[in-house]
Amino acid sequence: MLPRKSDPVAETGKYTRNSPAPKLKIAGPFNKKNKNGYQNVTGYLFISPFIIGFIALTLYPIVYSFFLSFTDFDLLGTPNFIGLGNYERMFTGDEKFWISLKVTFTYALTAVPLRLVFALAVAMLLNRVVEFVGLYRTLLYLPSIIGGSIAISILWRQLFGNDGALNSLLGFFGISGHSWLGDPATALWTLVALYGWQFGSSMLIFLAGLRNIPKDYYEAASIDGAGAWSQFVRITLPLLTPVILFNLVMQTIQGFMAFTPSYVVTQGGPMDSTLLYVLYMFRRAFEFFDMGYASAMAWVMLVIIGILTAIIFKSSKHWVHYEQDEK
């Protein structure tokens, strides 16, 4: 799609809908609008870094990976074109593809809401406290910076192991322990817990969003006699919706593309119960020398995430409150 540039000369002197007054003062082509209020030149100027980077640096790898998905590329040799072979094999002859898809959906659909709710609750709590808030915030963010390091892998096994911390705690209450990581029925839930536990980044964004809500709104509401709950429902939640949308979209993308937790803690086991899609894809690419197939898997995942994201964006028109009309 090519940008339709507005012609500065032809457009000069034409009326615009909003505030015509400043037009006279401004020289240069930057603020020219056409009949529909478009500012094509300005818009493209602002996003030009992205477009340049996209064309120069991002496009080639993406197109190449799309091409690879139709080949038998084995990481070392020359890729041979095999048409839809990879896709055919994926949908008809690969049991693991379906298993990993199921695991990933289960994981993302539970881990993402868990993290979001947790992050919002903690952000709300922190937003109320005045003393030591910087320290609290830092300490609560810390778990997220240990990331997918080896420390996590060792710890999670320590925490959920047969004689780990969780079973000791349960034993204290007289409940007999369970082999959380060893049981295919529960192993995935330990990873869901891990995802929820690393809620720091979402919390931070919520917190910044909460801070961005103008204080005078609350003051006005207080004067009107609105209680805490009604302030939350009438002010906080609506004004936070753009940030909620952001977190929802990003966490959905990240949740579906999650890979390190399963890679470092369970390696997909036991019995494929934690075989996340991207882990399986990574294995196919780099352990089984099956890069062509893995590329095809990546594009199938892209379509799935794309559809989910599109649905979220479509629905957002009904629940996200912007301070400007989005058309």
Add this chain to the structure above:
Amino acid sequence: MKKKWLLSGLALLLLLLTACSGGSDSSSSSSDAGSGSSEDGDDITLRIAWWGSQTRHDMTLEVIEMYEEQNPNVTIESEFTGWDGYFEKMSAQAVGNNLPDIMQMNFGEYLNQYADKNLLADLSEFVDEGVIDANGISPELLDSGVVDGKLLGIPLGMNALTVVYDEEMLTNAGTSMPEDWTWDDFEAAATAVHEELDVYGTRLFEIDNIFEYYLRTHDARFFNDDGTDLGYTDDQLLIDYFTMNKNLVDEGIAPGFDVVQQIKGIEDELIVHGNAPFDLRWSNQVVALSSAAGRPLKLAMLPGPNTEEGMFLKPASFFSVTESSEQKEEAAKFLDFFTNSIEANKILNAERGIPVDEEVREELAAAADENNKAIYDYIDLVGENSSPVDKNYPASATEIITLLTEVDEKVMYGQITPEEGAKEFREKAKEILAR
């Protein structure tokens, strides 16, 4: 108010802009400084890549320095990484036609893959010409680096499968190590320890290592000669193997997968904690086990019958010269130094496995400490009582071995019977091989 914001905003922006242009400058200059190798005269720059841990990096770099001192015209650029990501990085370099002159290589499907793509140079001419002195290397071991008649890697060390055992635990349970033992003896000893000391009798076997040995003792192979099919025809072999394992688990002599899943690393194995007297694994991991355990552990060959056919010496890793290298002979000279120099190997201290050169090995064995000495002795023992390693791994070997461990998991969890497991493995392995 507005003005203040504008000013501070602009000041910040200015600061950031100047900061980043300054930054970019130093980036380019720092990279220029590194690539200042000139091509004049006989000056030679070799790039060499390996993976490993801190000890390996330090030792290898020391040896490289030694080589550079002895050969002042040679500069060696070391490109070392951890194990994680090493082969990912190498594939990027292979695709970018940017491989180093020498690279550390893994035995099995990795070597075969790189061979298949003609990425590695044939070293046999250098061995014939005497650039690389391979006389001290046993022919069987050297042959492990040969693919399609080309010598594509010089083995850097040797490993063998072993039963690591805690003699004290066996004595405490009123039993001992039999001389020439069989799986029945093994089970009897494990059972005795389990019953007497109330611990596990053995660690659960890792099928990816042990089943290959088991097949060899039954005159079969994992893959057939040209790597196009499984190397055994009778599924009963796998059924027997599964059944033996399953019984150990069911009787509580070996732990189930739920316990194994929680082991956090070699240093956390059951034998380290004194929770089992036996552990079956590669000989190079024994030092890690015994130093974590803080007590001496002994090594024995795997149970028989037919131990000699089953046991083999495996190259721990190779150094290969890449086909894209323009200084193959210089690279070969370095490999000669690396494998044959006693001085160098004293520094390297068998960290890549027991040295392949006989003379070097004897020299180092004499100076080894108790834990290491046991491994030297063990490798000598295996060297005299073993058959050549199998090297007919197809490109899909990793996938098939992964499949085997998965089937093993299912059988051990009791989801399928050993018979069903053996059948499932064969069917799916054939599918993968047919691709």
Add this chain to the structure above:
Amino acid sequence: MDGKWQKRLKKFSQHFIIIVLIVIMLYPLVWMIGSSFKESSKIFVEAHSIIPSSWHPENYIEGWKGFGGISFFTFFKNSFFIVIVTTIGSIISSTFIAYGLARVKFRGKKFWFAMMMMTMMLPFEMVMIPQYIMFNNFDMINTYWPLILPNFFGVPFFIFLIMQFIRTIPIELDEAAKMDGCNTFSIFFRIIVPLVTPAMMTAAIFSFYWSWSDFMGPLIYISKPELYPVSVALKLFSDPDNLTNWGAMFAMSTLSLVPVFIVFFIFQRYIVEGISTSGLK
């Protein structure tokens, strides 16, 4: 009197909940710090306890020495360079692009927004081989360019983040500024940038951390150990098949968190400052 006590009780309970939460959350971190003082071969044997049975601060000395004469000083220096340049580049460019996408109406906006979202949906591992080929053709292997350069063209995550914050700013502010004679650019610098500072700072924190912990990128683009950042250097300790110096690794892992911690602690106060729009109106 009653109200005062109630207030205090409420405050106390809030702090109590937070502190309990922190204790749970921080257990792993404390464990890691504890492990960094344990004897290397005993880390797994003593994994259940936080406090080492004997103290081994020499892990830090062992670890800091690094590998064959390249100490962690070099790795930290490299990381700081990459991370600071990356963070500055990504925040400036992303804010710019975000404003264009959030506030300026132009044709093709939806298309470019969709493209931007799409680039986030392919895992790096899948595009890294073609990307390597590309940067190899640009002759940028063994330099920091492949790591730094893309950040100067906007990072989709930050663009979208800042966009969402711009959208929470009342449009009347723009209108008012237009009345005062501002053009789009001066609105951006005078109104938007100050108001999205919390979002920019949030992005800066993330950018710092991501770039600091990025492993795969530097691993494939940089081959000279003296150019490695900390994230790659940390992996040089371990080899699953061999003896790993766990103590030194945990010691350096702990140290590597310190800059991230400090940066967070400094930058988070810019998120604290709640911004009141009343001053502007």
